[in-house]
Amino acid sequence: MSFKNRVNLCFRGANLLPILVVASTTVACSQDSVSPALVKQTAVVEVVSVAVEYPQQKMVRAKLVATGTISAKQTSAIGPLVEGVVEKILVRVGDRVREGQALFQTRSIDYVRKIDEIKAGIRVAEAETAKAKRDLDRISELASKGLVATALEQDAKTNLNIALAKSAQIGTTLIVAEQSLIDTIVHAPFDGAITARYVDEGTYMSNRFSGMGSSSVVQIQECEIAAAILFTPEANLSKLHLGYSGQLFVAANDVPIESKILIINDRVDPVARTVEFRMAFLNPDCRVKAGQFVRGEVNLPDREVISLSRTSVKSSQEGHYIFVVEDGKAKKKPVEIADLDVLEVEVLSEISIGAKVIVNPKADLREGMKVEIRKS
Numbered sequence: 001m002s003f004k005n006r007v008n009l010c011f012r013g014a015n016l017l018p019i020l021v022v023a024s025t026t027v028a029c030s031q032d033s034v035s036p037a038l039v040k041q042t043a044v045v046e047v048v049s050v051a052v053e054y055p056q057q058k059m060v061r062a063k064l065v066a067t068g069t070i071s072a073k074q075t076s077a078i079g080p081l082v083e084g085v086v087e088k089i090l091v092r093v094g095d096r097v098r099e100g101q102a103l104f105q106t107r108s109i110d111y112v113r114k115i116d117e118i119k120a121g122i123r124v125a126e127a128e129t130a131k132a133k134r135d136l137d138r139i140s141e142l143a144s145k146g147l148v149a150t151a152l153e154q155d156a157k158t159n160l161n162i163a164l165a166k167s168a169q170i171g172t173t174l175i176v177a178e179q180s181l182i183d184t185i186v187h188a189p190f191d192g193a194i195t196a197r198y199v200d201e202g203t204y205m206s207n208r209f210s211g212m213g214s215s216s217v218v219q220i221q222e223c224e225i226a227a228a229i230l231f232t233p234e235a236n237l238s239k240l241h242l243g244y245s246g247q248l249f250v251a252a253n254d255v256p257i258e259s260k261i262l263i264i265n266d267r268v269d270p271v272a273r274t275v276e277f278r279m280a281f282l283n284p285d286c287r288v289k290a291g292q293f294v295r296g297e298v299n300l301p302d303r304e305v306i307s308l309s310r311t312s313v314k315s316s317q318e319g320h321y322i323f324v325v326e327d328g329k330a331k332k333k334p335v336e337i338a339d340l341d342v343l344e345v346e347v348l349s350e351i352s353i354g355a356k357v358i359v360n361p362k363a364d365l366r367e368g369m370k371v372e373i374r375k376s
Contacts, residue, residue, distance in 0.1 A: 046370075047370045047371065047372050048330070048362075048365065048369055048370065048371045048372070049371070049372050049373075049374050050325070050330075050358045050359070050361070050365075050371045050372070050373060050374065051358070051359045051360070051373070051374050052325060052356040052357055052358055052359060052373050053308065053309060053312060053357050053359050054353065054354065054355065054356065054357065055306045055307065055308055055347060055351050055352070055353050055355055055357065056306065056307045056308075057304065057305075057306050057353055058304070058305065058307065059302050059303065059304055059305075060302065060303065060304075060305050060307075060340060060346075061299065061300075061302050062300040062301070062302070062303055063246075063297045063298060063299060063300060064232065064236055064239055064240070064297070064298040064300055065295065065296070065297050065298075066230040066231060066232040066236075066277075066295075066296050066298070067230065067231070067293070067294065067295050067296070068228055068229045068230035068231055068276075068293075068294055068296065069228070069229050069291060069292070069293065069294065070226055070227075070228055070229075070250065070288055070289065070290055070291060070292040070293075070294050071226065071227050071228070071229050071278075071290055072192075072221040072222055072223055072226055072227075072290040073222045073225040073226060073227065073280075074190065074221070074222045075195070075219065075220070075221045075222075075290070076189060076190075076219070076220050076221075077196075077198075077216035077218075077219050078103060078186060078188075078189070078216065078217060078218050078219070078220055079186075079205065079215040079216045079217055080104075080106045080183075080184075080186060080205045080206075080215070080217065081106075081180075081183035081184075081186060082106055082111070082180045082183045082184055083106075083204075083205060083206045084106040084107050084110055084111075084184070084204070084205065085106065085107045085202060085203070085204050085205075086104060086105075086106060086107075086199060086200075086201055086202065086203050086204075086205055086217060087105050087106060087107040087108070087184075087201065088104060088105045088201060089103075089104045089197065089200075089201055089217065089218070090102050090103055090104055090105070091103050091104070091194045091218060092194065092197070093194050093195065093196060093197050094193065094194060095193065095194045096191075096192075096193050096286070097188045097191070097192060097193070097194060097220065098188065098191050099187075099188055099189065099190050099191050100187050100188060101187060101188045102185050102186070102187055103186050103187060103188055103194075103217070103218055103220075104185075104186055104217050104218065105184055105185045105186070106183075106184040106185075106186075106205070107184070108181055108184040111177060111180050111181040111184060112181065114177050114180075115174065115177045115178060115181060118170060118173050118174045118177055119174065121170050121173075122167065122170045122171065122174060125163065125166050125167040125170050126167060128163045128166070128167075129160070129163035129164055129166075129167050131163075132156070132159045132160040132162075132163040133160055133163075135156050135159065135160075136153075136156040136157055136159070136160050139152055139153050139156040140153055140156070186217070188220060189220070190220070190222050191222065191224060192220045192221050192222040192223055192224075193220065193221055193223045193286055194218055194219070194220055195219050195220065195221045195290070196218065196219035197217070197218050197219075198216050198217055198218065198219070199216075199217055205217065221290055223283055223286035223288075223289075223290070224282070224283055224284050224286060225280065225281075225282060225283065226280070226281060226283045226288055226290070227262065227263075227278045227279060227280045227281070228248050228259065228278065228279045228281070228294045228296050229276060229278055230276070230277055230278070230279065230294070230296045231269075231272070231274040231275070231276055232274060232275060232277070233273060233274055233275075234268045234273050234274060234275050236275075237264075237268070237275050239298075239300055240261060240264050240275075240277055240298070241261070241264075242261055242262070242263075242264060243260055243261060244260065244261045244298050244299060244300070245258070245259070245260050245298075245299050246258075246259055246260070246261070246279060246296055246297050246298040246299050247259065247296070247297050248279060248281060248294050248295070248296050248297075249294065249295045249296075249297070250288050250292050250293070250294050251292060251293060253287065253288065257281050257288070258281065259279040259280060259281040259296070260279060260280065261277055261278070261279055261298065262278050262279060262280040263277060263278040264277045264278075265277060279296055279298075305340070305346045305347075306346065306347045306351060306353070307340055307344045307345065307346055307347065308322070308337075308344065308345055308347055308357060309343065309344060309345075309359060310342075310343060310344060310345055311359060311360040312357050312358065312359050312360065312361075313335065313337060313345055314361065318334070319334055319336075320334070320335050320336065320337050321333060321334050321335060322335055322357050322358070322361075323357070323358040323361045323365060324355050324356055324357055324358065325356040325358065325371055325373060326356075328370055328371065328372070329368055329369065329370055329371060330358065330361075330365055330366070330367060330368065330369045330371050331367060331368075332367045333351075334349070335347055335348075335349045335351065336348040336349045337349075356373065358371070
């Protein structure tokens, strides 16, 4: 049998892979069918079939995402205007109140008694003033006739002035006392909700201006206008501008809340390296509560990006990378990326629009392996 026929017989019926590259080495086919002569054996090298995509250049509506906490527009701890025993608390935690609504009352009887005492003192002062005036008139008449010394007339004038001053002083004390009586009832300074109660009825309270002891009875928050206090890395500071619109997402509230940037803090936190900004929104039903966690998405101007499918990008300890097809082989290329959405990423590294990027490369794909692009 010829050498060619023996080789054909050796490989007849063999199951080869669909794509083969042939290399030659010299081996014997078998001891029975081949004499000591040598034959060339075919070595098999696999070519990996891959799908590719091309980087896409497009305009996207970028968003800056930040997280933070809901805050009321204003919060006030309300205390008594005058000291005394808290007689009645007229609201409960959770109540909605309007500006001017009565919140609580300090015992008023003490101030009623004080007013009565002052009014009695005024009557005495008025009587003393009247007497001093009569004395002055009498002594002045005698002095004009030379019957009394001039010094005595001067003393009478002084006594009248003292009586008049005393009456004026007591009159001022009455005005203060009457205002104190009015101030025993404390009213809401703005529309809001009662969010805390600090004391019970019967508690003695100093007034809020004394600086002594407990001085707050209830807390009120303006909830119909609120703000999200958000934080973002300082690198994003240049992207933020007053008036930028966005949406807020709060737990238990399925509907995004439309909002705008109201405040951008000029100070960067030196430890966290973050900057604070605030997005205000209307909260007419007070459904969103102060202290809730919030995620904000700020609408940034449209920009041009180069994108790839997330499945084309792999990660390792060294960072992100992709495989591209060059000269029929897989070539590993490090890349820097940023999130676009759940399906795509933005490629920040330099990359050609015509690059053939392997989609979802297998875990065993290596640099330099031969590849063939599947036809779609």
